[in-house]
Amino acid sequence: MSADLRSFRHLYVHIPFCKHKCGYCDFNAYAGMDRLMPDYVDALERELLFARERYPFQQLETVYLGGGTPSLLPADLIARLLGFIRATFNVAPDAELTLEANPASTDEARAAAWLEGGVNRLSLGVQGFDPRALAVLERKTDAAQAGRAYQLARTMGFTNISVDLIYAVPYQSRDTWLDTLRRAIAWAPEHVSTYCLSFEEGTLLHRRRAQGRVPEVETDLQWDQLDAACAELEAGGYHRYEVSNWARPGFESRHNQAYWRCRPVYGAGAGAHSYATDGVAAWRWWNVARPRDYIAAVPAARADGEELAPRHAAAESLMLGLRTAAGVNPPPGFESELAELARAGLVDRVDGRVVPTRRGLDLHNQIALAVL
Numbered sequence: 001m002s003a004d005l006r007s008f009r010h011l012y013v014h015i016p017f018c019k020h021k022c023g024y025c026d027f028n029a030y031a032g033m034d035r036l037m038p039d040y041v042d043a044l045e046r047e048l049l050f051a052r053e054r055y056p057f058q059q060l061e062t063v064y065l066g067g068g069t070p071s072l073l074p075a076d077l078i079a080r081l082l083g084f085i086r087a088t089f090n091v092a093p094d095a096e097l098t099l100e101a102n103p104a105s106t107d108e109a110r111a112a113a114w115l116e117g118g119v120n121r122l123s124l125g126v127q128g129f130d131p132r133a134l135a136v137l138e139r140k141t142d143a144a145q146a147g148r149a150y151q152l153a154r155t156m157g158f159t160n161i162s163v164d165l166i167y168a169v170p171y172q173s174r175d176t177w178l179d180t181l182r183r184a185i186a187w188a189p190e191h192v193s194t195y196c197l198s199f200e201e202g203t204l205l206h207r208r209r210a211q212g213r214v215p216e217v218e219t220d221l222q223w224d225q226l227d228a229a230c231a232e233l234e235a236g237g238y239h240r241y242e243v244s245n246w247a248r249p250g251f252e253s254r255h256n257q258a259y260w261r262c263r264p265v266y267g268a269g270a271g272a273h274s275y276a277t278d279g280v281a282a283w284r285w286w287n288v289a290r291p292r293d294y295i296a297a298v299p300a301a302r303a304d305g306e307e308l309a310p311r312h313a314a315a316e317s318l319m320l321g322l323r324t325a326a327g328v329n330p331p332p333g334f335e336s337e338l339a340e341l342a343r344a345g346l347v348d349r350v351d352g353r354v355v356p357t358r359r360g361l362d363l364h365n366q367i368a369l370a371v372l
């Protein structure tokens with residue numbers, strides 16, 4: 001790896017525990033391992049100390065606790081972890097500190113610990129309100145629980161809340177999706193993420209579809225649902241600043257923008273990925289995935305990694321930048337690919353930048369194919 005790595009200003013911490021493994025989930029997440037939590041937090045602390053010695057860190061602009069279900073950690077453990085991060089790194093006074101929460105594990109004691117530990121952005125995994133769609137996803141929460149969690153977080157003082165929703169779910173009609181969008185917008189969160197359900201190999205949902213136990217979702221319906229999201233969210237005062245993300249002005253996720261702008265991000269925890277660059281080439285590495293193996297391996301938790309040659313690193317930065325409505329200053333060497341994408345109506349030129357069109361945001365996979 002280069003001796004001139006750019007400093008890390010963004011930290012991701014993976015919490016792999018879940019109460020239950022949802023049928024569609026292919027994240028590095030495990031149910032039934034709660035007893036490992038104290039040892040896991042110990043291991044995270046050891047990895048973070050090791051990382052701070054080994055890599056260049058500057059003042060952290062964002063910290064993101066993702067999972068899995070970070071909200072599952074008991075209040076004392078999450079308080080300890082947040083305190084450790086703040087004591088070990090120089091966290092900027094105005095840093096964005098996000099925690100992913102599941103409505104079922106959002107309670108007063110935990111929310112107080114999050115706030116006390118400096119969490120100032122909550123990402124609430126609602127996914128939907130329609131019981132039939134939630135059942136297909138094997139989500140164990142319902143609309144009432146999601147509403148209670150949201151209101152609790154608001155009442156306790158969270159002023160920046162993001163809500164995750166999923167569309168293209170079998171049995172979800174355009175109307176039930178519209179109802180889901182409207183109910184979420186009525187809460188007035190600062191940020192909404194809308195994810196198109198994908199059937200990932202190895203998941204229960206993928207097996208069920210292969211066995212014919214859940215229906216296919218018509219492509220036309222998926223597009224209708226995406227159109228509905230664009231119309232409803234825009235009318236609600238949100239702007240689509242990335243393929244799947246909507247925000248009120250000023251509430252765009254700073255942490256996720258670091259990924260889309262190819263900024264160095266250190267990822268700690270089981271299966272977490274890190275990205276480093278010297279401004280020309282880039283390096284990516286990832287930790288061992290299973291929590292027990294991670295605990296045993298720390299501080300040498302790295303499983304594997306790869307170097308991205310300059311052309312590949314530039315292609316990734318172009319592809320990721322074109323996920324965002326703001327687009328990118330294009331790196332040299334992609335003129336013919338960009339001309340082709342412009343002819344296909346997927347990108348435009350604005351003041352020297354290349355920006356995706358609405359069609360380009362909807363069909364970002366075509367941009368990725370052309371550029372990578």
Ligand code: SF4
Pocket residue numbers: 017018019020021022025026027029067068069102125
């Ligand atoms: S709660 Fe989230 S991370 Fe955990 S199993 Fe469900 S979808 Fe996966």
